[in-house]
Amino acid sequence: MSLAPRAVLVHRTTEYEELLARHGTHGQAAFFLSSRGRSIEDVRQRYERNRRGLAEVAAAVPLSWRQARVERADLDRFLFGPEDVVVVVGQDGLVANAAKYLSGQPVVGVDTDPGRNPGVLVRHRAADAGRLLTSAAASAARTGVDELTMVEAVTDDAQRLLALNEVYLGPPTHQTARYTLAVEGGPEAAPEPQASSGVLVGTGTGATGWLRSLWHERSSSLALPGPTASRLAWFVREAWPSPTTGTTRVEGVLTPGTSLRLTVESDRLVAFGDGMESDTLNLTWGQTIRVGVADTRLRLVG
Template sequence: MTLAPRVVLVHRRTEYEELVARHGTPGQAAFFLASRGRSAREVEERHRRQAQALAGAAAAVPLDWRRSRVERADLPRFLFEPGDVVAVVGQDGLVANVAKYLDGQPVVGVDADPGRNPGVLVRHRVDGLAGLLRAAARGEGAVQERTMVEAVADDGQRLLALNEVYVGQPGHQTARYRLGTEDGASDAAGAEAGAGEAQASSGVLVGTGTGATGWCRSAWLERGGPVALPAPGAPALAWFVREAWPSPATGTGHVHGVLEAGRRLVLTVESEHLVAFGDGIEADALELVWGQSVRLGVAATRLRLLG
């Protein structure tokens, strides 16, 4: 017997829900906001729009289909099925949050608050969701594939991200490591061929074309656009070392570059403890200790964004 399609609705708690959870009651949350010069009405209105969009998305799922709902904080523990259709109801960043847990399932991004979000990844309104879900279940509809970045540690730990992977100190203090490319070549003058370059910095960013509008773009702008940032679907990544520190023992000659598919950036830890996390989710990180290596490059997995 063939199972009915399953739609997974992904959402995150609103600011209003987080405030009520922290302060105990809506009244206490309103008092806290007023003490900070903010209006509870604005926060409640955004919560209402989010709840309305989520209810509309649930109503768009055909009655004879299976459905599930997962909040962002529970994504690391949720088991996606290969045939799922994923509907992300919220902001662009929520699509990035869920992408790392998928393996080819189609994603529909639904803008819960039109006018406040850029709408790069959440492109659709809730009233068009029903048709998109049916098209996805039939394997139809226009699909845009977006490149993802992966980090693979030498002990088998693996991390995926849609925007970028950060490797550095968990407290964003000085990280010490050795950096090179997998074939031993340097992307900039000054790196020691074969062994890489010893560095002390605020960490390393490796980002996709999708992430080129965020954290990586900030690093790119700060140093005057030294490389061409990849397009979202291009099988290439841009990488940047943040605030590399020159010293007799550490260099700054290997601080940015582009990784084409098949080429890897190799970072060998020379600190007691570093982490690698993706898309800002520090709670779901690779733990790296002195002497470990992590390889970063284009992932075989790609985000399949519908519409």
């Protein structure tokens, strides 16, 4: 007998809750914010909107379904099942935080603070949750679902990192790292030793953020991918020319079957995805990491 679908509600601790945890009472938190020229009322109202939205989504889950909740800080310890329908309640960035732990489960993004969030990934309102859950759980439900490309990094000792927006490779201090860079699967070219403050490899979803800022800063003519396009864009940050390091390959595109290979020539490099430095791959001298288009895609309900 197959399991009933499970609605997994993903949320994060609000600023108001964090303030109460740090200062103990509403009054103490209000005094702390007022000393910095801010009012606690706006913070509390956002908390209330989030709380009401989460409660409305939970109430919309069909009675025959199972239900679970997971806070952002616990995502790396939560086991998602193949029958899950994931409902992200909050900001766009929370969808990216959850995406790396999924393997094809449909995701519904619910915006509890319209007008404050861009709404690129949290596209729906809490009132629509019941209809969307039922639709997303249908076994043949591929219509109305965007298959968003993700980026994958794999080390030579089989560590794996998945991200929706981008993967950063470089020194943990964001200063200077040495490595050898090569593109595999494309036109043959000799690997190039480089010294830089890191390499960014991003998707079309990430092309609206950090990736785009690099693209804009250097006035690149590279065509950035769209969210559903099966290709990635990559940029080397602040490459340094020297007698032993080059700057001839500082940007490019990766398609399925091609990958960017970095061989570490520093004491330590890190790789992390979507800005989550708490979930980092650590690499030491001589290790190799390859970054390319992931087989996994995020199934975002449109």
